[in-house]
Amino acid sequence: MASFWKIIFKNSSVSQALRSELEDDVGFLVRPWPGLLGFTLRYLVYKPLFHRLAGMPFIYPGVYFLHLNHISLGQGVLINSNSYIYAKGGLSIGDNTLISPNCAIVAGDHDFSHGLIMESPCLNQEIIIGRDCWIGANVVVVGGVKIGDGAVVGAGAVVTSDLEPYSVNVGVPARKVGERPRGPVTLS
Numbered sequence: 001m002a003s004f005w006k007i008i009f010k011n012s013s014v015s016q017a018l019r020s021e022l023e024d025d026v027g028f029l030v031r032p033w034p035g036l037l038g039f040t041l042r043y044l045v046y047k048p049l050f051h052r053l054a055g056m057p058f059i060y061p062g063v064y065f066l067h068l069n070h071i072s073l074g075q076g077v078l079i080n081s082n083s084y085i086y087a088k089g090g091l092s093i094g095d096n097t098l099i100s101p102n103c104a105i106v107a108g109d110h111d112f113s114h115g116l117i118m119e120s121p122c123l124n125q126e127i128i129i130g131r132d133c134w135i136g137a138n139v140v141v142v143g144g145v146k147i148g149d150g151a152v153v154g155a156g157a158v159v160t161s162d163l164e165p166y167s168v169n170v171g172v173p174a175r176k177v178g179e180r181p182r183g184p185v186t187l188s
């Protein structure tokens with residue numbers, strides 16, 4: 001029991017721990033709802049908790065957020081079912097970007113250089129995803145990475161380094177295999 005509380009407070013202050021508790025409880029209440037009711041409910045509840053929410057996003061059922069106050073979403077962002085978004089190091093997603101189902105976007109690592117993993121300090125590293133990107137199903141994006149505007153990431157890729165704007169990238173680690181044309185920057 002003591003080690004449980006030691007781990008909880010190793011990487012967070014009391015106020016952070018309480019905030020995480022609130023986010024978890026609120027998330028549990030709003031995550032499962034389907035359809036327009038779900039989109040609307042999640043928008044209304046998350047709006048005051050996110051760092052920035054530019055417009056009403058399409059957040060599908062089952063998307064799990066941690067550290068909501070470090071997340072900035074542009075207009076018209078879509079995050080599909082069961083994606084896991086850990087934003088302790090900061091996360092920004094640009095306008096009209098689409099995150100497919102089951103992605104893991106994790107803006108934080110454990111410092112594994114010494115000691116036990118469970119007691120290791122967290123290394124928080126920001127993730128920036130540009131506008132008009134498409135992140136395929138089951139993609140993992142690790143901390144400290146910048147994905148340029150318009151980039152495409154194929155299903156199952158692991159993004160460990162920056163991706164060029166309007167590039168198409170696949171694999172583990174994600175590598176550029178092509179380019180897509182630069183289109184309009186707003187929806188018609």
Ligand SMILES: CC(C)(COP(=O)(O)OP(=O)(O)OC[C@H]1O[C@@H](n2cnc3c(N)ncnc32)[C@H](O)[C@@H]1OP(=O)(O)O)[C@@H](O)C(=O)NCCC(=O)NCCS
Pocket residue numbers: 080099100101135136137138152153154155156157168169170171177178
């Ligand atoms: C990447 C993707 C968009 C195709 O892009 P594309 O520019 O048309 O790429 P191509 O099909 O020409 O493939 C280029 C190369 O990458 C490989 N490739 C394509 N997708 C890949 C993937 N997801 N993982 C690994 N390799 C992949 C192809 O086999 C090909 O390799 P080769 O040159 O050795 O033959 C598509 O394969 C993909 O992954 N889509 C995501 C689907 C998805 O997640 N949908 C969710 C909807 S919300």
